[in-house]
Amino acid sequence: xxxxxxxxxxxxxxxxxLEHKALDEVCLEIKDGQFVGIxxxxxxxxxxxxxxxxxxxxxxxxxxxxxxxxxDAPGYPKKKLRSQxxxxxxxxxxxxxxxxxxxxxxxxxxxxxxxxxxxxERVRKALLQVGIPEEYWKQSPxxxxxxxxxxxxIAGVLAMQPGVLILDEPTAGLDxxxxxxxxxxxxxxxxxxxxxxxxxxxxxxxxxxxxxxxxVMNRGKILLDGAPKEVFCHVEELExxxxxxxxxxxxxxxxxxxGFDVDEDAITVEEAAAGIxxxxx
Amino acid sequence: xxxxxxxxxxxxxxxxxxxxxxxxSIRAVDGVSLDVAPGDxxAIxxxxxxxxxxxxxxxxxxLTPTEGCVWVDGKDTRSEEEVWDIRRSAGMVFQNPDNxxxxxxxxxxxxxxxxxxxxxxxxxxxRVEESLKAVGIYELRKASPxxxxxxxxxxxxIAGVLAMHPKCIVLDEPTAMLDxxxxxxxxRAVRALNDVEGITIILITHYMEEIVHAxxxxxxxxxxxxxxxxxxxxxxxxxxxxxxxxxxxxxTLLAYELQQRGVALPDGILTIEELVEEIGRLKECxx
Amino acid sequence: MLRDITIxxxxxxxxxxxxxxxxxxxxxxxxxxxxxxxxxxxxxxxxAALFLALVIRxxxxxxxxxxRGMRAILFVLLITxxxxxxxxxxxxxxxxxxxxxxxxYEGLKMAFFIAxxxxxxxxxxSIMTLTTTPNHLTDGLERALRPxxxxxxxxxxxxxxxxIALRFIPLLLEETxxxxxxxxxxxxxxxxxxxxxxxxxxxxxxxxxxxxxxRRAADLAMAMEARCYRGGEGRTKMKPLVYGRADxxxxxxxxxxTVGSIxxxxx
Numbered sequence: 001x002x003x004x005x006x007x008x009x010x011x012x013x014x015x016x017x018l019e020h021k022a023l024d025e026v027c028l029e030i031k032d033g034q035f036v037g038i039x040x041x042x043x044x045x046x047x048x049x050x051x052x053x054x055x056x057x058x059x060x061x062x063x064x065x066x067x068x069x070x071x072d073a074p075g076y077p078k079k080k081l082r083s084q085x086x087x088x089x090x091x092x093x094x095x096x097x098x099x100x101x102x103x104x105x106x107x108x109x110x111x112x113x114x115x116x117x118x119x120x121e122r123v124r125k126a127l128l129q130v131g132i133p134e135e136y137w138k139q140s141p142x143x144x145x146x147x148x149x150x151x152x153x154i155a156g157v158l159a160m161q162p163g164v165l166i167l168d169e170p171t172a173g174l175d176x177x178x179x180x181x182x183x184x185x186x187x188x189x190x191x192x193x194x195x196x197x198x199x200x201x202x203x204x205x206x207x208x209x210x211x212x213x214x215x216v217m218n219r220g221k222i223l224l225d226g227a228p229k230e231v232f233c234h235v236e237e238l239e240x241x242x243x244x245x246x247x248x249x250x251x252x253x254x255x256x257x258x259g260f261d262v263d264e265d266a267i268t269v270e271e272a273a274a275g276i277x278x279x280x281x
Numbered sequence: 282x283x284x285x286x287x288x289x290x291x292x293x294x295x296x297x298x299x300x301x302x303x304x305x306s307i308r309a310v311d312g313v314s315l316d317v318a319p320g321d322x323x324a325i326x327x328x329x330x331x332x333x334x335x336x337x338x339x340x341x342x343x344l345t346p347t348e349g350c351v352w353v354d355g356k357d358t359r360s361e362e363e364v365w366d367i368r369r370s371a372g373m374v375f376q377n378p379d380n381x382x383x384x385x386x387x388x389x390x391x392x393x394x395x396x397x398x399x400x401x402x403x404x405x406x407x408r409v410e411e412s413l414k415a416v417g418i419y420e421l422r423k424a425s426p427x428x429x430x431x432x433x434x435x436x437x438x439i440a441g442v443l444a445m446h447p448k449c450i451v452l453d454e455p456t457a458m459l460d461x462x463x464x465x466x467x468x469r470a471v472r473a474l475n476d477v478e479g480i481t482i483i484l485i486t487h488y489m490e491e492i493v494h495a496x497x498x499x500x501x502x503x504x505x506x507x508x509x510x511x512x513x514x515x516x517x518x519x520x521x522x523x524x525x526x527x528x529x530x531x532x533t534l535l536a537y538e539l540q541q542r543g544v545a546l547p548d549g550i551l552t553i554e555e556l557v558e559e560i561g562r563l564k565e566c567x568x
Numbered sequence: 569m570l571r572d573i574t575i576x577x578x579x580x581x582x583x584x585x586x587x588x589x590x591x592x593x594x595x596x597x598x599x600x601x602x603x604x605x606x607x608x609x610x611x612x613x614x615x616a617a618l619f620l621a622l623v624i625r626x627x628x629x630x631x632x633x634x635x636r637g638m639r640a641i642l643f644v645l646l647i648t649x650x651x652x653x654x655x656x657x658x659x660x661x662x663x664x665x666x667x668x669x670x671x672x673y674e675g676l677k678m679a680f681f682i683a684x685x686x687x688x689x690x691x692x693x694s695i696m697t698l699t700t701t702p703n704h705l706t707d708g709l710e711r712a713l714r715p716x717x718x719x720x721x722x723x724x725x726x727x728x729x730x731x732i733a734l735r736f737i738p739l740l741l742e743e744t745x746x747x748x749x750x751x752x753x754x755x756x757x758x759x760x761x762x763x764x765x766x767x768x769x770x771x772x773x774x775x776x777x778x779x780x781x782x783r784r785a786a787d788l789a790m791a792m793e794a795r796c797y798r799g800g801e802g803r804t805k806m807k808p809l810v811y812g813r814a815d816x817x818x819x820x821x822x823x824x825x826t827v828g829s830i831x832x833x834x835x
Contacts, residue, residue: 042430042460056749079755087753093783094743095750097775107772111755142779146329156754173457175328175487177526202460205531242462247531247553254557260564269531273538276560280544280567341794365796373794380784381791385578385703385735392806394795405806425580427738441795 001067001084001163001196003030003053008062010048010220022048024220025062030198035190037207037228038200040217041242046200049217050166053198054085067163083112086162090169092153096141101132101152104141108160119159126159127152129192131185147178151185158189164196165189171206183210205246208232208267216243229265248272255279283316284449284481285340285371289349290314292335292504309335311504312349317483319448322475324492324512325485327501328526333485336501337453340483341373354448369398372442376454378426378434387429387437388413388422394445405444412443415478416470432463436470443474449481450474456488464488489516489530493551500525517549532556577637577738579698585627586699589815590708596818597696599826603833604685604692612833613684619825620691627699637694638687645686652679702734704807711809724800732788740781747776 010023023045030036040046051057052064055071055078064071071081089095098104105126109119127137130151136144141152150170158165167186171179187210190197201207207214214231216224218241224231232238232245235253251272252264260279266272292310295303309332317323327333338344339351342358354370356363372394375381384390388409395405413419416436426434435455442450452471456464468491475482484491492498498515500508502525508515515522516529519537529537536550536559545563550556585593600616607613624631658674697705710727717723748758751772758769 041462051749054753056752079757082753082755089746089750089753091746093780094747094776095754095772097772107751107756108754111757160755175526176489176528177328244461248535251532251535251553251556254553255560258557258561260560269535269538272535273542276535276539277542277544280560280563343790343794365798368794368796373791375787375791375794377787379739380787383732383735383788383792385701385731389701389703389806393792393797396803396806397796397798399802399804402804402806402808405804409806423580425578445795 002032003028003164003196004065004068005029005049005052006063006065008049008052008059008064010045010052010057011060014060021220023052023059026220026222028215028222028225030196033194033196034213035187035197035211036199037211037214038198038217039202039204039207039214039243040223041202044217044241045220046217047168048220050087050168050198050200053164053166054087055081056087079112083108083160084162085164085166086157086160087166088154088157088168088170090172092141092146092149095153095156096149099140100138101141101144102127102137104152105155105159108156112160122159122161123155126155129158129189130155131181147174147182150174150182154186162195164198166198166200168200169202170199171201171203179206183207186210202243204232204238204244208246216241228267232267233265284319284354285315285317285483286352287313287315287336287339287346287349288351290336290339290346290351291348292332292339292344293347308504310339310346313501313504313506314349315499315506315509317449317481319481320475320479321496322472322482322494323484324495324498325483325501326487326489326492326498326515326527327485328487331501331525332504333501334453335504337373337451337483337485340449340451341371342367343373365398369445370447371449371451372445372447374435374438374442374450374452374455376457378431378438378458381438382426382434382441385425386422387418387424387426390426390437391422391440391444394441398445408444408446409440412440415443415474416440430463431459432466435459435463435467439467439470439474443480447480449483451483451485453485454487455484456486456491464491487527489528493530500527512551513549515549516551577698578701579629579633581628583626583628583699584814585623585695587814588699588818589809589811590700590704591712591809592811592815592818592822593696593700594705594708594712596822597693599822600692601689603826603829604688606830607681607685607833609833609835611835612829613681613688615825615829615832616688619829620688620695623695624691627695629695629698634691634694634698638690641686641690645683648686649679649683652682703731706731706734707805707807707809724803728800736784739784740777743780744773744777747773747780750776 005026005028008023008026009021011019012022013019026049038046048057052059058072066084069076096104098107102123105123106119109122132148132151132155136148141149170182174182183206186197199207199211208228211228213226214228215222216231223241224234224237232249235245235249238245246267248266248269252262252266252275255262256264262275262279266275290310290313291308293306293308296305296307298304313336325333335344339346339358340353342364345359351358353367356367358367382390383393391409391412392405395408400408413422416439418433418436418440421429421433426437456467459467471482471484472494474480486492493512495512498510498512499506500515507525508521516533519529519534522529530551532553533550536546536556540546546559550559604616653671653675654669656672656675656678658672660670661673661676662671706727710723713723756769756772
């Protein structure tokens with residue numbers, strides 16, 4: 001599914017002295033099947049923007065189009081919108097509530113009013129897609145590990161079979177291996193299904209290797225937008241808003257400064273190693 | 282003798298089924314011994330579920346060992362008369378800042394510990410002021426904790442412990458819920474306390490960048506200490522760390538990859554400067 | 569939105585009223601409320617309005633902010649006014665629906681005064697919570713209720729519980745908001761259906777909310793113990809309550825107001 005955000009503005013604490021723009025005339029186009037990282041620190045407006053995409057928040061001005069249709073137009077089916085744009089929030093603890101994993105994942109598709117067989121079929125598929133093997137399905141969602149809770153939460157949204165999947169900080173609080181496993185799983189899911197995926201994060205290094213495109217937000221506006229390599233060329237701008245490029249970018253810059261003939265746009269350790277080897281030989 | 286000493290510590294908790302019958306026991310900490318010298322900056326690493334948090338809670342007498350012994354400033358944590366002295370010498374900062382701030386105003390929260398200890402009013406104010414200044418949030422003293430950023434909240438928690446004048450501060454994953462800026466703020470504050478005030482720091486984390494400056498690192502796995510040494514010694518064992526579900530800083534990983542492909546670099550490179558320096562030296566040798 | 573509720577939320581600024589001893593403010597609120605029930609004519613209400621206006625002015629809390637908090641109880645206010653307007657017997661002013669519903673002169677008067685009394689009551693007590701931090705307030709209560717300790721009443725414990733509850737209300741409201749959104753993103757519907765269906769729809773909110781709240785409580789208890797908390801015994805105060813000259817003056821003005829307004833109100 002494609003998304004078009006057209007001059008969207010959203011105000012917080014309207015009518016008080018604390019009124020401020022959480023989103024300021026944001027324009028953004030996301031093509032079908034893209035894997036996009038949305039980066040910004042706390043309060044940059046990234047989560048606010050995501051909540052507009054499935055209608056949880058309504059823009060004060062501007063429009064949002066999903067596959068060309070205005071989601072705020074009268075008569076646009078709100079319920080369908082929520083299932084079409086699947087939003088997984090940061091803390092799985094905020095959504096898990098059923099007696100076992102399987103029943104919990106059923107909640108979403110059941111709300112869509114699907115017949116029982118189809119609900120269960122979708123749930124089985126979703127749980128396998130996120131890598132939760134069958135032996136966990138009858139366990140309580142409160143007694144599994146943090147990484148598994150996160151997967152079950154993602155499955156809970158995936159089972160509604162959305163065209164767009166938005167993940168808000170899916171790796172927060174996980175250990176390094178857990179972070180990697182979740183991101184690998186999401187990448188795999190994205191390649192297999194061709195779904196449009198938006199990954200919201202404040203960690204550049206986490207998303208850099210995975211996404212096709214990075215959108216950097218700051219103070220309710222889009223600061224940078226492009227392929228990871230393009231975005232990381234703007235090290236000064238990133239640092240100016242309290243973000244950083246991946247460590248490898250800094251290594252390559254430092255080497256260049258010392259007179260090495262290396263490309264500055266290496267992001268992963270692999271690329272950096274290859275570049276350095278070339279320069280040394 | 283060290284400020285914190287653990288000898289063959291075992292901590293077991295019982296697993297129960299739905300009816301409350303004991304079905305087995307889990308050893309969260311399994312035979313850990315360590316000795317922390319005053320003024321040290323110690324880091325304890327480990328993946329989620331490795332037992333590092335359970336161990337941390339032994340250093341403040343929140344938990345007491347099932348077997349073995351823990352001494353804080355020479356006092357046995359199992360002794361009930363000394364438990365308040367122990368908690369005064371070893372302060373503790375937890376993961377979620379929202380769940381440890383009691384006061385409705387920053388300064389009132391920082392004063393909570395000294396109030397509990399029965400410190401006279403005038404001295405509480407002095408302690409609150411110096412603690413807030415030490416972590417760099419004195420200007421926020423009248424603010425409501427709910428209005429602060431994650432990094433600021435966590436510094437309030439640290440100031441709250443600092444006001445109790447501890448000899449040692451144990452921080453249990455203080456940065457796990459923060460964004461990169463917040464993490465930097467907190468680590469900077471903690472390092473300053475260690476450098477300037479000479480307070481012993483025990484930092485529990487799974488972020489590798491945070492432990493580069495530690496004096497000594499313990500890596501935990503399955504309730505045991507799997508590795509120990511200086512950051513350089515630890516990070517030179519890239520394969521072993523990966524087995525333990527941990528990462529190494531990307532620079533160290535890059536140096537390791539280059540080594541694997543025949544570039545003659547020393548083990549355990551920790552910073553970008555070191556790496557660039559070493560590569561530069563190689564190039565000079567070549568030419 | 570839940571976050572918009574401002575009743576009782578401390579408004580941070582520096583004013584004479586903010587600096588008053590919480591015991592003065594507690595006594596003041598109590599006396600003000602009591603005075604409202606003595607009035608029999610408009611004069612008393614005028615005196616109360618003047619007093620309230622003066623206090624609001626001195627407190628530096630914007631009037632708009634106070635009014636915004638009132639919105640939440642507008643519904644209760646309307647119901648009370650309606651009941652009094654239509655159900656008070658007396659001289660008929662207007663007849664509606666062929667005499668089935670009557671508005672009486674007494675009803676109109678009663679509804680007017682009840683509305684005033686309720687509005688004053690709420691504004692009056694919200695001034696207290698707007699200008700006093702919950703901790704300060706519980707300190708005041710703890711001190712004021714200290715004599716009850718003789719009867720082994722757990723005054724300190726209750727005060728501590730209150731102050732913790734107040735500290736966590738905004739956090740839990742925010743958490744509820746997040747949970748609702750997370751479940752709405754899974755197609756949950758809280759707005760349609762009959763009463764039973766709606767009650768059932770609350771389960772996916774309440775379960776995570778309770779689990780999170782218990783988790784918080786356990787964490788907090790541990791953090792308090794780690795900071796040497798062991799009840800009220802042997803505790804000192806960072807901000808002990810000491811009456812200053814402004815407090816005595818405030819007590820004096822309160823006495824003048826109470827006697828004066830009741831005198832005017834019953835002329």
